[in-house]
Amino acid sequence: MIALLNATRTFWMMFMKMIVGPRTRTIVCSLSENENSLLFLANMGYPAEEASIAMERCGPEASFSELIDFMCAAQMAREEDVYLPEDEKPKLNSGGYKRKMYNELPVRKKQRAITDEEPIHLPRPMIGFGVPTESLPAIVQRTLPxxxxxxxxxxxxxxxxxxxxxxxxxxxxxxxxxxxxxDSKYFCATARKxxxxxxxxxxxxxxxxPLPPRTIHEAFPLTKKWWPSWDTRTKLNCLQTSIGSARLADRIRKAMKAMENFDGEPPLMVQKYVLDECRKWNLLWVGRNKASPLETDEFEMLMGFxxxxxxxxxxxxxxxxxxxxxxxxxxxxxxxxxxxxxxxxxxxxxxxxxxxxxxxxxxxxxxxxxxxxxxxxxxxxxxxxxxxxxxxxxxxxxxxxxxxxxxxxxxxxxxxxxxxxxxxxxxxxxxxxxxxxxxxxxxxxxxxxxxxxxxxxxxxxxxxxxxxxxxxxx
Missing domain, CATH: 3.40.50 (Rossmann fold)
Known part of the structure; x- marks a missing residue:
């Protein structure tokens, strides 16, 4: 069984190397979704062998984000290894070190469902005793102790x-x-529950x-020109104390570029990956294939400062x-x-x-x-x-x-x-x-x-x- 898996993987690595390039457009339509994803990762610049190993280690149900995270973790591990003293480095045995490094990387598990959230009933819509932009169905009153x-x-x-x-x-x-x-989304262009x-x-x-802008495009009108039709966000998520990294911006740029060059519909998980990262890190489209985190002055404006x-x-x-x-x-x-x-x-x-x-x-x-x-x-x-x-x-x-x-x-x-x-x-x-x-x-x-x-x-x-x-x- 192991020999069969190794043979299959070797075939796919040879196949990927063969088709990555000008002939990609003539073959892509006959591939399955998983094979399409591997091909897409190769078009983004990831080595075909790394993409194949990532798919094998993370499993067929892994999301596009998990595959990319896996490969980035491997890349970071290699970079850190450069600074290790020679006597602390694992020995290279017929190329086995690279495989050993991959195998020792933990598989990124799916985020566990939150089971300890507050059981108190959170209203929908979350407008408390009223907000200026929404009407309440009835007069709200309360009695204080x-x-x-x-x-x-x-x-x-x-x-x-x-x-x-x-x-x-x-x-x-x-x-x-x-x-x-x-939720502050009723007051500005970002959610804050x-x-x-x-x-x-x-x-x-x-x-x-004056009332502040309440949608992304009202707050940042210049982004509308570059906004993909499949990015349906009108509000930003809750603003956190950290922002997206330069590595993330580069991965999204590569994914967008690969989607442009892809003949036919790119894997849906690619669009989902990009959109999920944009939502998570509140990225704005500021140019062709350029997703950027908020600048500090933009952050200030959204927070009302x-x-x-x-x-x-x-x-x-x-x-x-x-x-x-x-x-x-x-x-x-x-x-x-x-x-x-x-x-x-x-x-x-x-x-x-x-x-x-x-x-x-x-x-x-x-x-x-x-x-x-x-x-x-x-x-x-x-x-x-x-x-x-x-x-x-x-x-x-x-x-x-x-x-x-x-x-x-x-x-x-x-x-x-x-x-x-x-x-x-x-x-x-x-x-x-x-x-x-x-x-x-x-x-x-x-x-x-x-x-x-x-x-x-x-x-x-x-x-x-x-x-x-x-x-x-x-």
């Missing part, structure tokens, strides 16, 4: 698709207030004007993406906070916990609510510098006080600040979703994670502020 009624108002954001039990826990710790789930636990009024909300908000001050491009990926979507948050404009016409005092690059502050400023006093707690020096820079650039008249450690904010410090400027009107926060998001399979440890455990500090601070201010009113 007595201990949750503000002021001070509190507002906490986190990722909607959290692990099992997370939203129940957060709701329980914040006075049993039910979360409001909203988030939940918000807050005690803000929900009547008489209004959006920021002013141009160059994260630029300058020695901040690296990587840090800019990371900071933006963990930020509030300004238009969404501003819609919820808009109810505060009539309540605080003379300005507002804000306690902003884990405020990142100042999404809450930008939202309030754009709503026309004066920022009298802002106390910001943020561990990242990069994020603190971005917020401080924005504060200075916009000539804020109020006071910005920042802390780099939430533990510095104890009862004595809070009492001094509350006595100094009369208390806080809003306690707003949100922790990075790295420990909660479904895309993270390494440190997805719920509310016990390093970042998400900050929620308990948020609860502690809200309780302290409410208690101190309540005692001052007695």
């Amino acid at each position: 007595e201990q949750a009624i503000g002021p001070p108002f509190f507002y906490y954001e986190n990722v909607a698709l959290a692990p099992k039990g997370v939203w129940d826990t957060m709701s329980r710790f914040l006075y049993d207030v039910e979360p409001e789930f909203v 988030r939940g918000y636990i807050h005690n803000l009024p929900i009547e008489d909300r209004f959006p920021l004007l 002013p141009r160059n908000h994260t630029r300058g001050g020695g901040i690296s491009r990587t840090d800019r993406y990371k900071s933006l990926g963990n930020a509030f979507q300004v238009d969404t948050v501003a819609y919820h906070l808009s109810v505060l404009k009539d309540l605080y016409p003379n300005g507002i005092n804000v306690l902003s916990l884990f405020s990142g690059i100042g999404g809450a502050e930008v939202a309030l400023y754009r709503l026309g609510i004066p920022l009298n006093n802002v106390v910001s707690v943020e561990i990242s020096e990069v994020n603190r510098n971005i917020l401080r820079s924005w504060w200075e650039q916009t000539n804020q008249k109020g006071n910005l006080i920042d802390f780099n450690d939430i533990q510095q904010l104890n009862g004595d410090v809070l009492e001094q600040m509350i006595d100094s400027f009369g208390g806080f009107d809003l306690v707003i926060g949100g922790s990075p979703c790295n420990n909660l998001t479904g895309s993270n399979r390494v440190t997805r440890d719920g509310l016990e994670g390093k970042d998400s455990s900050l929620f308990y500090d948020y609860v502690r601070i809200v309780d302290l502020v409410k208690s101190i201010m309540s005692n001052r009113r007695v």
